[in-house]
Amino acid sequence: MSPILHQTLMIAAAFFVLGTIGFLTRRNLILMFLSLELMLAGVSMNFLAFGYHYGILSGQIMAILILTVASCEAGLALALVVTLFRRQPTLDVAQWSGLGEVNSRVLVIPSDDPAAIQPADDAFPDLSVAGPLPSLLPSPVRHLNDSQKA
Amino acid sequence: MIALPFAFADSVHLDWNPRYWIMAVLIGLALWVWRADKLGHLSKFKWWLGLAAFLAAIGVELSTGPWDLNRLLISSMMWVGILGCLGFVSFRQPIFAALSFAVTVIASCVIFLFSDAPFIAAGTMIVYAGATIIIFLFVLMFAQQSKLQHVDLTMSFPKLSILGGMFLLGLLWCAIPLMPMGPPVEVPPSKVSDLGRIMYTDYLWTVEIAGTLLLIATLGAVVIATDTSWAESSPNLQEATRGRKLRDASKVPNGGESR
Numbered sequence: 001m002s003p004i005l006h007q008t009l010m011i012a013a014a015f016f017v018l019g020t021i022g023f024l025t026r027r028n029l030i031l032m033f034l035s036l037e038l039m040l041a042g043v044s045m046n047f048l049a050f051g052y053h054y055g056i057l058s059g060q061i062m063a064i065l066i067l068t069v070a071s072c073e074a075g076l077a078l079a080l081v082v083t084l085f086r087r088q089p090t091l092d093v094a095q096w097s098g099l100g101e102v103n104s105r106v107l108v109i110p111s112d113d114p115a116a117i118q119p120a121d122d123a124f125p126d127l128s129v130a131g132p133l134p135s136l137l138p139s140p141v142r143h144l145n146d147s148q149k150a
Numbered sequence: 151m152i153a154l155p156f157a158f159a160d161s162v163h164l165d166w167n168p169r170y171w172i173m174a175v176l177i178g179l180a181l182w183v184w185r186a187d188k189l190g191h192l193s194k195f196k197w198w199l200g201l202a203a204f205l206a207a208i209g210v211e212l213s214t215g216p217w218d219l220n221r222l223l224i225s226s227m228m229w230v231g232i233l234g235c236l237g238f239v240s241f242r243q244p245i246f247a248a249l250s251f252a253v254t255v256i257a258s259c260v261i262f263l264f265s266d267a268p269f270i271a272a273g274t275m276i277v278y279a280g281a282t283i284i285i286f287l288f289v290l291m292f293a294q295q296s297k298l299q300h301v302d303l304t305m306s307f308p309k310l311s312i313l314g315g316m317f318l319l320g321l322l323w324c325a326i327p328l329m330p331m332g333p334p335v336e337v338p339p340s341k342v343s344d345l346g347r348i349m350y351t352d353y354l355w356t357v358e359i360a361g362t363l364l365l366i367a368t369l370g371a372v373v374i375a376t377d378t379s380w381a382e383s384s385p386n387l388q389e390a391t392r393g394r395k396l397r398d399a400s401k402v403p404n405g406g407e408s409r
Contacts, residue, residue: 001327002334003221004264011228011261013322014177015254018235021181021315025305030290031244034251037282038235041258044274052265055335057345061353063270067277068360072367074282078289079374085293092301
């Protein structure tokens with residue numbers, strides 16, 4: 001492996017891991033998205049390093065694509081952050097942790113055998129009503145009357 | 151669980167290079183110290199302690215290997231970039247964190263030049279440091295006051311994240327030399343015209359789809375950010391604007407335009 005490739009891959013790995021740490025530890029919404037940008041920068045550097053190693057331009061094309069997608073993601077993410085900020089004047093991601101369903105069921109994991117994960121008694125999710133109720137049209141299937149049942 | 155990667159060490163012939171693990175530990179230590187809240191008597195030395203750990207990591211990296219100009223230049227940019235990343239994760243003030251990210255982007259652009267990608271270096275500088283970070287700074291200025299808030303003072307799962315991250319970094323650094331790959335291909339330095347030609351011949355679909363994606367994202371961002379139809383029923387906005395009359399341009403002379 002050439003020294004330039006080796007060093008560049010090490011730098012890209014460091015950027016990716018430090019971006020991951022920033023994403024996991026930060027609670028500020030904007031800085032979480034910046035951490036994602038840092039991870040993407042590491043990936044872009046990886047593509048460029050391999051493209052230079054093999055003498056092809058595909059790595060640079062991928063870097064352009066990553067740049068484009070990162071810009072789209074940043075624009076949309078910040079628009080969402082602005083909208084969320086108007087709802088509640090805070091950038092704390094923990095404020096939005098209450099969007100989960102209430103009374104959600106949890107898996108029952110027996111303590112003596114952690115590998116045997118069993119679903120709860122009622123495995124169907126408790127979903128809230130969304131949208132209009134469907135029209136109750138008569139079913140085309142004929143149902144047996146009580147006299148016709150054996 | 152901890153022994154699991156070591157169990158496969160013989161089968162994959164992983165070279166447990168201690169130099170990389172020491173570098174990862176020192177970087178993690180610098181991050182930990184710079185971000186720590188309760189150091190007791192050491193809290194007034196925490197910047198110096200973190201800096202010492204960071205410089206020790208640089209010393210370990212430069213302790214072996216060739217000392218040619220290429221390597222020294224790339225190493226210097228590597229450590230400038232990592233310092234920017236550490237500052238990005240450590241700084242409590244979000245503006246400082248965003249500016250540290252800009253330093254990292256500048257360092258990565260110099261490394262792109264070593265990978266024979268001048269167009270990508272210029273494009274990254276213009277788009278990332280010039281546009282994306284500016285957008286982030288504007289939204290930060292809009293949403294964040296100058297005083298530090300609780301959201302920036304605390305971290306979620308700091309110890310677990312730093313330990314897990316540094317373990318992953320050490321593994322990646324040890325695994326990079328083991329990747330099977332062919333010898334480097336010697337080609338003449340690429341020109342930007344070659345990149346432009348290949349973009350519009352072999353990768354035309356990629357360019358067109360990327361452009362369409364940009365257009366859709368622009369429209370989506372404008373629609374999302376300017377949709378205030380729910381604001382009339384928002385209790386927070388009503389509470390914030392109670393007793394304050396919003397300026398109406400129709401009642402101001404000259405339609406509100408200033409001369």
